[in-house]
Amino acid sequence: MAINYWEEEIETLPRAGLESIQLRRLKKLVKRVYETVAPYRKKMDAAGVKPADIQSLADLAKLPFMVKDDLRDNYPFGLFTVPMDEVVRVHASSGTTGKPTVVGYTQRDIELWAGIMARALCCAGAGKGDIVHNAYGYGLFTGGLGAHYGIERLGATVIPVSGGNTRRQITIMKDFAASVLLSTPSYALNIAETMDVAGVDPESLSLKVGIFGAEPWSENMREEVERKLNLKAVDIYGLSEVMGPGVAMECLHTDKGMHIFEDHFLPEIIDPDSGESLPPGELGELVFTTLTKEAFPIIRYRTRDISRLIYDQCACGRTLVRMEKVTGRTDDMLIIRGVNVFPSQVEHVLMSVEGVEPHYQIVVDRVGNLDTMSVQVEVSESLFSDEIRKLEKLSKTIQHEIKDLLGVTCKVLLVEPKTIQRSEGKARRVIDNRKI
Ligand code: DLL
Numbered sequence: 001m002a003i004n005y006w007e008e009e010i011e012t013l014p015r016a017g018l019e020s021i022q023l024r025r026l027k028k029l030v031k032r033v034y035e036t037v038a039p040y041r042k043k044m045d046a047a048g049v050k051p052a053d054i055q056s057l058a059d060l061a062k063l064p065f066m067v068k069d070d071l072r073d074n075y076p077f078g079l080f081t082v083p084m085d086e087v088v089r090v091h092a093s094s095g096t097t098g099k100p101t102v103v104g105y106t107q108r109d110i111e112l113w114a115g116i117m118a119r120a121l122c123c124a125g126a127g128k129g130d131i132v133h134n135a136y137g138y139g140l141f142t143g144g145l146g147a148h149y150g151i152e153r154l155g156a157t158v159i160p161v162s163g164g165n166t167r168r169q170i171t172i173m174k175d176f177a178a179s180v181l182l183s184t185p186s187y188a189l190n191i192a193e194t195m196d197v198a199g200v201d202p203e204s205l206s207l208k209v210g211i212f213g214a215e216p217w218s219e220n221m222r223e224e225v226e227r228k229l230n231l232k233a234v235d236i237y238g239l240s241e242v243m244g245p246g247v248a249m250e251c252l253h254t255d256k257g258m259h260i261f262e263d264h265f266l267p268e269i270i271d272p273d274s275g276e277s278l279p280p281g282e283l284g285e286l287v288f289t290t291l292t293k294e295a296f297p298i299i300r301y302r303t304r305d306i307s308r309l310i311y312d313q314c315a316c317g318r319t320l321v322r323m324e325k326v327t328g329r330t331d332d333m334l335i336i337r338g339v340n341v342f343p344s345q346v347e348h349v350l351m352s353v354e355g356v357e358p359h360y361q362i363v364v365d366r367v368g369n370l371d372t373m374s375v376q377v378e379v380s381e382s383l384f385s386d387e388i389r390k391l392e393k394l395s396k397t398i399q400h401e402i403k404d405l406l407g408v409t410c411k412v413l414l415v416e417p418k419t420i421q422r423s424e425g426k427a428r429r430v431i432d433n434r435k436i
Contacts (some may be wrong), residue, residue: 003253003316006154007120011318021263025291030063033297036081037389039074040299052315055210060289060343061277065300070120071101071241080295081230085294092140092238094333094340097348098405100140103240104295106312110149112292113243116261117150120249123259123316124209124234126180127153133173133204135191137181137338138162142244144159147182156180163187163338166194174245177206184338185217185225185233192228204229209252211236213245215335216326221253233326241301242288248323253315257322260309260381264292268322269309272330277406282348283308284324285330304331332430334364336371339408343429346375349401355383355394359420366403366434374411375402381417 005011031051033040053062066122071079072095080087091421092100098119100216105113120236126132132151146160151158160170169191181188188210195202207229213236226233238245238259247265248258260267269284278284286303306329310322334341343362350356359379363370395412402410
């Protein structure tokens with residue numbers, strides 16, 4: 001199989017060359033961020049580190065970490081390094097409570113991202129002439145638009161279908177002879193199931209590869225989706241705070257991890273408890289520093305995703321380090337139908353509703369291939385003895401508020417006071433019955 005590179009020279013650069021590019025970019029970035037963003041300057045001053053202290057890649061460890069709450073504290077645009085009239089786009093993802101985390105892009109960032117996504121698509125063997133069915137959601141989520149610009153940059157044809165209306169998606173995929181499918185892996189399974197019900201034979205489609213990500217998925221799921229959709233399934237990783245989709249991408253020549261586009265995103269693995277850097281190959285929390293982004297660069301961002309870095313030479317010839325499939329997180333973030341949900345956000349909604357007690361439990365399941373979420377919550381004695389109609393109204397209100405804030409539809413079950421098991425330590429807020 002011919003290997004498809006987007007930027008062969010940089011993707012196959014020996015490590016020494018790559019590291020010298022990384023160091024040059026890192027020094028420039030730290031200086032710029034220190035000079036332009038007060039919250040970074042404050043954090044670096046408190047850690048006693050100045051831009052001039054960064055003389056090697058190992059010096060990165062001297063810099064303070066950034067976490068999701070730093071974005072919340074500077075909501076919405078406080079960490080941008082350029083004036084708003086240079087920001088041409090914003091995206092947002094879930095914050096840990098009421099407010100989303102917001103990221104911004106200059107025109108150059110958007111162009112850079114398109115190029116990086118084109119690289120990622122090439123890893124999956126896609127190119128000009130392909131018809132790409134993009135079922136990632138368009139909107140504040142980075143998936144839809146991020147992939148869209150990359151597909152166009154590649155010179156392929158994009159079908160900007162976004163999520164939902166699965167039957168129509170199947171007709172379009174078939175009639176337009178889509179050769180590449182982009183979606184979350186759970187949505188791909190949902191498509192497969194809907195095809196089965198509708199009696200559509202996967203052989204009648206033209207799909208050759210599926211690029212699935214935005215949520216964890218196992219090797220078993222890969223096998224299932226490959227069989228049911230008659231395609232080769234590859235993994236794509238990314239997060240809004242670092243850019244969006246395309247931070248790392250699996251190639252067709254390995255199933256041992258995704259290549260990180262290291263000339264743009266500098267990875268580290270740390271011990272999530274001590275924050276210490278771990279030696280190559282160890283399992284730990286993934287941390288990223290962006291090296292080229294203008295509007296919203298980020299230094300040492302703790303992703304909370306658990307992975308390890310693989311430095312073996314890949315059969316595809318790319319020298320870029322690989323990250324192992326993400327299997328878990330160090331925090332309690334759930335991904336429900338591709339949407340990131342923090343239990344603290346649900347709590348935030350519940351606590352704003354009168355008569356609701358601070359005792360609740362979130363139950364997540366996978367029914368067929370669809371994630372479902374239900375929230376059980378205690379209501380006060382007086383409310384509970386009220387008429388059914390009032391309770392129904394309350395449960396609808398909660399459901400509506402949750403949908404409004406999180407974008408996820410859930411079932412709400414109001415229960416009598418003292419029915420939810422009390423904790424004897426950490427409350428067990430989430431019961432996740434999915435077997436991924
Ligand atoms: O999910 C960006 C994306 C869009 C990636 C489309 C791939 C495809 P966020 O909404 O900010 O961004 O969510 C980021 O999703 O920290 C991981 O926990 C999880 N995640 C993303 N890709 C994968 C993957 C997009 N391939 C969060 N495997 C990340 C496992 C993933 N988890």
